[in-house]
Amino acid sequence: MRIIPHRFRLSKSKANSPASDMARVQQNFNSAGVGLFFSLFAGSQSLALPHVAVPDIRHVDWAKLRSAGFRGLVFDKDNTLSRPFALEVEPSLRGALDRCLTAFEGRAVLYSNSAGLKQYDPDGAEAQQLEAALGIPVLRHTEKKPGGGCAELESHFGCPAADLIMVGDRYLTDVAFGNRHGMLTIHVQPLTSRGEPLGVLMARRVEEFWVARWTAAGVHPPAHTRAPYKSLQGFITEPSPPPPSPPPLRPESGPPPPSAAAVTGSSAAVAAAAAVLPQATPAAQK
Secondary structure (H helix, E strand, C coil): CCCCCCCCCCCCCECCCHHHEEEEHCCCCHHHHHHHHHHHHHHHHHHCCCCEEEEHHHHHHHHHHCCCCCCCEEEECCCCCCCCECCCCCCHHHHHHHHHHHHHCCCCCEECCCCCCCCCCCCCCHHHHHHHHHHHECEECCCCCCCCCCHHHCCCCHCCCCHEEEEECHHHHHHHHHHHCCEEEEEEECCCCCCCCCCHHHHHHHHHHHHHHHHHCCCCCCCCCCCHHHHHHHHHHCCCCCCCCCCCCCCCCCCCCHHHHHHHHHHHHHHHHHHCCCCCCCHHCC
């Protein structure tokens, strides 16, 4: 398994190559996702429901998941780790991703429906661009999520799919793909709607409507041997608070300004000294 050290080689530029332009077109239609959507009404609604749902990756206890026996992480990229088509980790998620990769000893991979997909990225140029920018390997594969198998993933990690965790923001691609292959699935809220193709925005609304309806009807995600239903809540945590702001810097020269207490104390001392001094007599005043 190839592991890239989890350093954030960030770039301020956005992906504006022909490959990224093609990715925008590709995301407008996903035949496998459409086919799965209609199959859900035949009784497979549980495939669209995640085991864990959180606002973002900061709310997941990655160390506890590792202790539960999970051995690898499969990340969607856009709106999960970065804004759509951006070549940098979302700044607010850098610390959480660092802790996540540390807990799993760097055993993570990006699974994209454009970069690394043989049909649209045959020479792997876009995959290499993402790897250089994010510091996480991009899986080379032959079919879009949620279609296809997971032989490439199992070969990459050297373990069965049941030992992997799928993390993404789409119910009918990321979550459904992970559930189809027995992974633990984690759904995160999208970081932003800006920059998303119209087809993705429309599909997301449909997904959210039906997932909410199925959840209200009592549908559960598929059972997982490593994470029984009663244990799922234990993998959710509150984000670590931001570090405190540093104190203001003092001038390099000169004594520090007196505090309010010191000033008050000095005034009291002057008043006390004045009280014990002899009062001037009228004769002395003349």
